[in-house]
Amino acid sequence: QVQLVQSGAEVKKPGASVKVSCKASGYTFTSYYMHWVRQAPGQGLEYMGIINLSGGVTHYAQKFRGRVTMTSDTSTSTVYMELSSLISEDTAVYYCARELPNSLDFDYWGQGTLVTVSS
Amino acid sequence: QTVVTQEPSLTVSPGGTVTLTCASSTGAVTSGCYPNWFQQKPGQAPRALIYSTSNKHSWTPARFSGSLLGGKAALTLSGVQPEDEAEYYCLLYCGGAYVFGTGTKVTVL
Numbered sequence: 001q002v003q004l005v006q007s008g009a010e011v012k013k014p015g016a017s018v019k020v021s022c023k024a025s026g027y028t029f030t031s032y033y034m035h036w037v038r039q040a041p042g043q044g045l046e047y048m049g050i051i052n053l054s055g056g057v058t059h060y061a062q063k064f065r066g067r068v069t070m071t072s073d074t075s076t077s078t079v080y081m082e083l084s085s086l087i088s089e090d091t092a093v094y095y096c097a098r099e100l101p102n103s104l105d106f107d108y109w110g111q112g113t114l115v116t117v118s119s
Numbered sequence: 120q121t122v123v124t125q126e127p128s129l130t131v132s133p134g135g136t137v138t139l140t141c142a143s144s145t146g147a148v149t150s151g152c153y154p155n156w157f158q159q160k161p162g163q164a165p166r167a168l169i170y171s172t173s174n175k176h177s178w179t180p181a182r183f184s185g186s187l188l189g190g191k192a193a194l195t196l197s198g199v200q201p202e203d204e205a206e207y208y209c210l211l212y213c214g215g216a217y218v219f220g221t222g223t224k225v226t227v228l
Contacts, residue, residue: 037165037219045157045165045208045219061217095164104153104212105170112164 002026004096004110011116017084020113022096029077030054033099035106036070036081038092046092051079052101086117121145123211123220130226131199139223140191141209147190148211154192155210156185158203165208169194201227 007021022034036048049060051070058070069082079096093112099105122144131137141154148154154172157165167176169185172192182198192209204227209220 035217044222045159045210047210047217047219050217097165103170104155105167105174106155106157106210107167107170107176109164109166 002098002108004098004108006094006096006110006113009114009116011118012086014087014117014119016086016117017082018086018115019080019082020094020096020115022079022081022110024077024079024098027098030074031100033101034070034072034079035097035099036068037095037097039095039112040089040092043092048081048094050099053079083115086115088117091115091117121211121213121216121218123209123218125207125209125220125223127221128224128226130228131196133199133201133227135199136195136197137199137225138188139194139196139207139209139225140188141193141211141220142191143211143213143218145213148187148192148213150187152192152211152213154185154187156183156192156194157208157210159206159208168207196225199227203227 003025005023010018012018030053035050038046051058072079093114095112096110097106124142150172156169159165168179173185184195186193207223
């Protein structure tokens with residue numbers, strides 16, 4: 001069965017970076033895109049960007065360009081999202097979600113990773 | 120910057136019908152915006168319900184349906200069950216950018 005399992009919660013200081021992982025199983029890893037979405041406490045969903053797992057091409061939402069980097073490791077079927085220069089407003093749950101290319105269907109999601117930014 | 124607006128909250132009686140809408144600040148929502156709908160319960164990840172306006176997943180209950188209504192995307196819940204109480208988010212892909220809606224809290228009372 002399809003599973004996206006994310007890494008555990010993180011606590012970071014302002015100005016630091018965080019790297020969240022999303023390990024996929026149950027399907028052909030490189031046949032899908034992976035998106036990242038975040039949700040601040042008590043707030044709505046916010047789109048961050050996408051990585052094409054066949055080739056590694058990325059596209060980031062304008063708000064996060066220059067601060068976010070999405071990468072993948074096909075040998076372990078793992079996708080990474082690194083966010084730098086953290087501020088308190090980056091405190092959120094971060095989700096990965098897969099998409100069959102050009103289907104515009106975010107069918108499976110990871111369980112989420114809470115990142116807390118606090119001095 | 121596109122803003123996608125949903126009703127903040129709706130209340131429905133068990134067995135009733137409720138329609139949630141999803142509007143774009145840039146104009147009418149069309150099938151070319153590939154509307155998606157997600158359900159999220161407290162402490163859980165979002166769950167996909169509808170993609171490309173009206174397509175359901177294998178796990179989507181038959182009482183959920185998606186459509187276009189008056190220039191907006193719409194999600195209709197017919198024969199609402201207590202377990203449908205949740206937050207619902209739409210997602211639009213208009214003009215090459217993904218934007219989530221503001222979310223609708225559905226209360227079953």
